[in-house]
Every structure is written in C-alpha cells, then in structure tokens.
Amino acid sequence: MQKETPMMRQYHRLKRKHSDCILLFRLGDFYEMFENDAAEASSILNIALTKRNNVPMCGFPYHAADNYIAKLIQQGKKIAICEQQEDPQLAKGIVKRDVVEVISPGMITDPNLLQNKSNNCIAALYGSIQKGRPILACAALDVSTGEFLSSLIQEGDILDTLQNEFEDNGIREVIYPESYEEQDSLFSFLQSVRSLRSDLVLRKVSDSLFDPLGAEEILKRQFSLAHVGILELEAEIQIVACGALLCYVKESLKRELSHVRWVRQRRSERILFIDNATKKHLELTENQQDGSQQATLLWVLDKTQTAMGGRLLKKLIHNPYSDIRVIRNRLEKVEYFFTNPSVMGKVRGFLTGILDIERILSRLAVGKGNARDLVGIKTSLQKVRDMRSELDEVDALKEELDSIGDFGEVIEDLEKGIVQDPPLSTREGGMIRQAYSAQLDEYRKLTRENRNWIVRYQRQQQRQLGIPSLKVRYNKIIGYYIEVTKPNIHLVPPEYMRKQTLV
Structure with missing residues (x-):
C-alpha cells in the first residue's frame, strides 16, 4: 500500500470536517479536487480527470474560480473553499491550509449568481408529529439581503402551505435534524417535501444545532436581547428553527451576520392565503x-x-x-x-x-x-x-x-473617504482619498520615499560599479538584493555577499 503524503493527510483532515462538500483545495495558482470529489466535479465541469500516485484529481485556475463554482452551485452542490494560510516560499514543511468559506445554493451573495428581482433563501425545518400530523416551524434567511422570516405551520394542508413558503421566499435549500430520517413518519414527510420542487436541496445536519437552549442564546446574541420573548414568535419550535439556521449559516460562512437585524413573523391573518394550485x-x-x-x-x-x-x-x-x-x-x-x-x-x-x-x-x-x-x-x-x-x-x-x-x-x-473611481479589488489599494486619514497619508509618504530611495540607490550603484544594467530587486525569501548579469560579475567588489546564482 502506497504511503500517504503529508499534503494528502492534510487534505483528508479537512475533508473529514466537510464531508458533505466538494472541497476546493488551493495548490499554488490552482484549486484541486481529489478522489470522489474529483470524479463528480470533472463530470459537472467538463474538465479532465487525471491521476497522481493513483489518486483521481482535477482542478482549475484560481482566477477562474467564480465560473466553475457557479456551475457547481447550479447543480445543487455545497462547496468548501480551502485557502493557503501562509506563503509557500516561507513555509516550514507543508503549507498551512484551512477552509475559509462554505458556499451552497441557499447562501449565495455573489450578484452574478443571483436573480435581481428574486429572493434566494436557505431555510430550517423543525417540528414534530402530533396526532398523526406534522407541526412545523420554518425559518428562512436570505443572506444576500439580511431578511429573516419565521412561520408556524400547523393548519390546513401542511405540504401545500410549506410549498407556498418555498415559492414565496425563494427557498432553494433546507436543513433539518438528521434524526428525522430515523423516524418513519417524519422521514416519509421529508420525502414528500423533497418532491415539492426538483431544484430544492435538502440537507441533514447534526441534531446539536437544534438545541433549544443553544438556539435561545444565539438569538439573544444576534439581536442583543435579554429574553427571546421580545421576538414575539408564537412557539418554541420557531425559536429552535431560527437559532439553528443562524448557527448553521454563521459556521458555513465563517463570519458574523451583522446585517441580519431582526426576525419577522409571517402572520397569516394579515395576508390573503392563495394555494399553489x-x-x-x-x-x-x-x-x-x-x-x-x-x-x-x-x-x-x-x-x-x-x-x-x-x-x-x-x-x-x-x-x-x-x-x-x-x-x-x-x-x-x-x-x-x-x-x-x-x-x-x-x-x-x-x-x-x-x-x-x-x-x-x-x-x-x-x-x-x-x-x-x-x-x-x-x-x-x-x-x-x-x-x-x-x-x-x-x-x-x-x-x-x-x-x-x-x-x-x-x-x-x-464622499470624503472614497475616490470616485476606485479599483475593483480592495487588494489593489488606492481607494481612499488623500487627506482623509493622516495616518494613511503618512504610510503612503513612507512608501513613496522608500521607493524613491531605492531608485536613487540603484543609480548610485550603477555609477559606482560601472554596471548600467544593475538592478535592485526584492523577494520574500532574500529581501532586497542587487542583481547583475554574469558578464559583469568581475566588477562586483569582494565585500558584496553572493546570495544566489541563476543558471
């Protein structure tokens, strides 16, 4: 049996934590997928499936990730994005990596993947069977707008009402406790829910997310409440569904949801109910x-x-x-x-x-x-x-x-802070106006002066050594260094330390 490499051990450790996702594993300028993920993704994305050390793999350039991720999302897949946490050139041993975000059909914020005039929600279902009928709480969150809704479904045709919830709120993904699959009546109900829409994604999650006390604490922290009764939700199962959904989305996005400011109860007495037929x-x-x-x-x-x-x-x-x-x-x-x-x-x-x-x-x-x-x-x-x-x-x-x-x-x-036509990426800099921040202006001045000093130093060295082609360069391993061509090596004084020779 072939020995597992350190990189594949790292991959498997992260994959175990995100076993329900296709894991995009960053390797240099590419996202790579391995094993079953590679086989599934290569078919969806129509990219070549190869093997290395007998391990199936496929990948795509990181700069083209948006297009490939969109195709996977459209097929209802859940994506875990794993990034390098340090510079590979400075890493001692295997490069540190971790999952920085999980994306799924119900948690999209990219405007290119959303319909402008339609909501895009993820929902949580929680409830029980009483006297042979399900009583359900449905919590729905549109991450792209911050709208958070809760409804209690206990009367009439439960499935028809639930389908209304899905259609009205643009629900594309639903989470539910995994234990529901072990209860015949609830499992049968879930199968009926699954048939409501062909593009609906149902995901089972750990029952621990639906802990009543934990759900209360999450809601109190999210909305800065002393007591969840202030939310005026009708039933405890609504509190559990809302808390579970918030927890799931936060853990997936690896971020707080500061734009989710309140949960709104959908009250049937204020609207005219129209059945799906x-x-x-x-x-x-x-x-x-x-x-x-x-x-x-x-x-x-x-x-x-x-x-x-x-x-x-x-x-x-x-x-x-x-x-x-x-x-x-x-x-x-x-x-x-x-x-x-x-x-x-x-x-x-x-x-x-x-x-x-x-x-x-x-x-x-x-x-x-x-x-x-x-x-x-x-x-x-x-x-x-x-x-x-x-x-x-x-x-x-x-x-x-x-x-x-x-x-x-x-x-x-x-108006004072942002330039009129800023760059698309925040990494490019140049988006804050001059004179908006004295500290930032000072940093910019130091940067300019450093660059000017390096230019002056390069000219000085060119004149002093008689090497017009001499360059002062920088990389993250050596730092700043002087580069000269091989024919000019004899002109370099002995006190200059040789760091590297390029063949």
Missing part, C-alpha cells in the same frame, strides 16, 4: 407553458425601477394584503400617482439611479464587498436624499417621505 392556474408569477414569467401577472405589472422594488412586488403578488385599511391606503397612493403623472415621472427618475442597497450592504457585511460598492451606496443615498427634498411638499407622500432617514453624514463621509 390557484397560483398556477392564475399564472401570477410563472406561466404554465414553460414556467417563465412571460405573460404572467408579474410580467404585466412589473415596471419597478429597482431590484428591491421588484422583489417586493413579487412578494405582494404572492401574498396580497387582507387588511382593508392597508388596501385602501395603497389604492389612494396609486390614485394619486395616476392623477399626477409629473410627480410619478419624478419619482421613477430618482428610483432609476438607486442600486440594490440591500444586497450591497449584505456583501459588505459578510466581507465580500469592495470600494465600488461603497460608491454605489453613496450615489444611491444621494438619489434618495434628492428625491425626499424634491417631493417634500407633496402631502400625499408625507408618511412615506418622513420614514426616510437623513443620510447626510454617511454621504459626506463616503
């Missing part, structure tokens, strides 16, 4: 021909100018209000805009320039944003401020305008 027959958001939005009610009505407005309209069509006071209030607003087209035109003009603030803030919160996102926040808030100022005298919109905050300080800070 009726939704399909009425073709509210999907047509019966090919399942697209073409020729649906949403397709006809959706003239929204922002992605946020598009998502809200879709929710309102799925869940229309049943409160007559809310309905009348909204009809009055519609009537006002209909009879005042000039005001409507102004509002639509302002909204056109507003980016998807919800998703930008969420990307920033989970460490995926960049300086261009900050510029997008600034320009969007400027549009909001200008709209509020322009429409300040419109009495019919007073309630809505008064609910908009004053973002003057935020806009001013972003």
Whole structure:
C-alpha cells in the first residue's frame, strides 16, 4: 500500500470536517479536487480527470474560480473553499491550509449568481408529529439581503402551505435534524417535501444545532436581547428553527451576520392565503407553458425601477394584503400617482439611479464587498436624499417621505473617504482619498520615499560599479538584493555577499 503524503493527510483532515462538500483545495495558482470529489466535479465541469500516485484529481485556475463554482452551485452542490494560510516560499514543511468559506445554493451573495428581482433563501425545518400530523416551524434567511422570516405551520394542508413558503421566499435549500430520517413518519414527510420542487436541496445536519437552549442564546446574541420573548414568535419550535439556521449559516460562512437585524413573523391573518394550485392556474408569477414569467401577472405589472422594488412586488403578488385599511391606503397612493403623472415621472427618475442597497450592504457585511460598492451606496443615498427634498411638499407622500432617514453624514463621509473611481479589488489599494486619514497619508509618504530611495540607490550603484544594467530587486525569501548579469560579475567588489546564482 502506497504511503500517504503529508499534503494528502492534510487534505483528508479537512475533508473529514466537510464531508458533505466538494472541497476546493488551493495548490499554488490552482484549486484541486481529489478522489470522489474529483470524479463528480470533472463530470459537472467538463474538465479532465487525471491521476497522481493513483489518486483521481482535477482542478482549475484560481482566477477562474467564480465560473466553475457557479456551475457547481447550479447543480445543487455545497462547496468548501480551502485557502493557503501562509506563503509557500516561507513555509516550514507543508503549507498551512484551512477552509475559509462554505458556499451552497441557499447562501449565495455573489450578484452574478443571483436573480435581481428574486429572493434566494436557505431555510430550517423543525417540528414534530402530533396526532398523526406534522407541526412545523420554518425559518428562512436570505443572506444576500439580511431578511429573516419565521412561520408556524400547523393548519390546513401542511405540504401545500410549506410549498407556498418555498415559492414565496425563494427557498432553494433546507436543513433539518438528521434524526428525522430515523423516524418513519417524519422521514416519509421529508420525502414528500423533497418532491415539492426538483431544484430544492435538502440537507441533514447534526441534531446539536437544534438545541433549544443553544438556539435561545444565539438569538439573544444576534439581536442583543435579554429574553427571546421580545421576538414575539408564537412557539418554541420557531425559536429552535431560527437559532439553528443562524448557527448553521454563521459556521458555513465563517463570519458574523451583522446585517441580519431582526426576525419577522409571517402572520397569516394579515395576508390573503392563495394555494399553489390557484397560483398556477392564475399564472401570477410563472406561466404554465414553460414556467417563465412571460405573460404572467408579474410580467404585466412589473415596471419597478429597482431590484428591491421588484422583489417586493413579487412578494405582494404572492401574498396580497387582507387588511382593508392597508388596501385602501395603497389604492389612494396609486390614485394619486395616476392623477399626477409629473410627480410619478419624478419619482421613477430618482428610483432609476438607486442600486440594490440591500444586497450591497449584505456583501459588505459578510466581507465580500469592495470600494465600488461603497460608491454605489453613496450615489444611491444621494438619489434618495434628492428625491425626499424634491417631493417634500407633496402631502400625499408625507408618511412615506418622513420614514426616510437623513443620510447626510454617511454621504459626506463616503464622499470624503472614497475616490470616485476606485479599483475593483480592495487588494489593489488606492481607494481612499488623500487627506482623509493622516495616518494613511503618512504610510503612503513612507512608501513613496522608500521607493524613491531605492531608485536613487540603484543609480548610485550603477555609477559606482560601472554596471548600467544593475538592478535592485526584492523577494520574500532574500529581501532586497542587487542583481547583475554574469558578464559583469568581475566588477562586483569582494565585500558584496553572493546570495544566489541563476543558471
């Protein structure tokens, strides 16, 4: 039997911790996959499956990772991204590596993988069978917007209600306690849930995530609460489902979720329940021909100018209000805009320039944003401020305008701090304006002076030694050094120490 290499021991240690994932193992400029992961991924990605030391493997360049990860996610796969934690040139022995993020269909923040006007949620199911019927709590979290919902399902057709939850909230992935598969009634129910949608991903997770006391503590920490009763959730199983879901997402993303500010209870008495059969027959958001939005009610009505407005309209069509006071209030607003087209035109003009603030803030919160996102926040808030100022005298919109905050300080800070056209990657630097931070300006000055000193020193050495081609260079192993070509070696003084010879 062939001896396992140190690198493969490291790989297997990480793989055991993420056995339900395809592990992308960083090796230099490539992500490599091994064994069963390699066989599965090579088929999905249509890349060559090779062998080294009789171990199946495949891979792709790290700079092309987004495209390959997108294809794996579209097939419902869960991806663990393992990065090098130190410079390979400085490492003593095997390079330290660790999983820095787990991505799955329900935890996407990359705008290239999301539909602008649709939510993308991960959910947790928790409950029990009572008198032969399941009573369920469903917690749903859209990581890309921070929206967090909880519902209690105990009446009517449980499966139909659950399907409504999935469709209304854009739920793509569901977690549940692994012990449910050992209980015949719950396992049978899970099989029925699995059949609701062909693209729905169900994952069993450790029962320890669904610990009632642990769930309470997670919710209290997340929302800075003395007691979870403040959340006004109807049943304890909702608290457990919400806590388990938050814990699972935090552990997967390896980050706190500061943009998740509250959990909202979905209350059925405030909305008109429409069963799935009726939704399909009425073709509210999907047509019966090919399942697209073409020729649906949403397709006809959706003239929204922002992605946020598009998502809200879709929710309102799925869940229309049943409160007559809310309905009348909204009809009055519609009537006002209909009879005042000039005001409507102004509002639509302002909204056109507003980016998807919800998703930008969420990307920033989970460490995926960049300086261009900050510029997008600034320009969007400027549009909001200008709209509020322009429409300040419109009495019919007073309630809505008064609910908009004053973002003057935020806009001013972003204007002072971020350059107008920053680089796409934060690693490139150059995104903070001069004079915004005295300390940063000092660091920049030192950097410039160091570079200028090195240039002056290189010219001095060229003149002193009579070697015009002499270069002062740097690498992480040697540090700064002088490079001369072989024909000029005889001109180098004996007191200069030779560090390396290039053949």
